[in-house]
Amino acid sequence: MGDRKILKLSDVANATGINRNTLTSMYYDRAVRIELPVADKLCKFFNCSMNELFEYTDEESDAESA
Numbered sequence: 001m002g003d004r005k006i007l008k009l010s011d012v013a014n015a016t017g018i019n020r021n022t023l024t025s026m027y028y029d030r031a032v033r034i035e036l037p038v039a040d041k042l043c044k045f046f047n048c049s050m051n052e053l054f055e056y057t058d059e060e061s062d063a064e065s066a
Contacts, residue, residue: 009023009024009027012042012045015045016041016042016044016045017041018038018041018042022038034054039053039054
């Protein structure tokens with residue numbers, strides 16, 4: 001399955017300079033907002049685009065369908 005490697009949040013934090021608490025909040029889907037510089041650093045680190053890094057979900061549509 002390619003060269004996939006399991007990373008620790010602390011490894012990503014050290015490599016990118018992003019605060020570990022920020023990464024933890026994103027990992028557990030508790031982040032309310034994400035600063036563009038943080039997203040940019042993650043895209044560069046993972047060599048991916050914003051579309052590959054994030055998934056948009058419309059909370060209003062989710063609430064209406066429930």
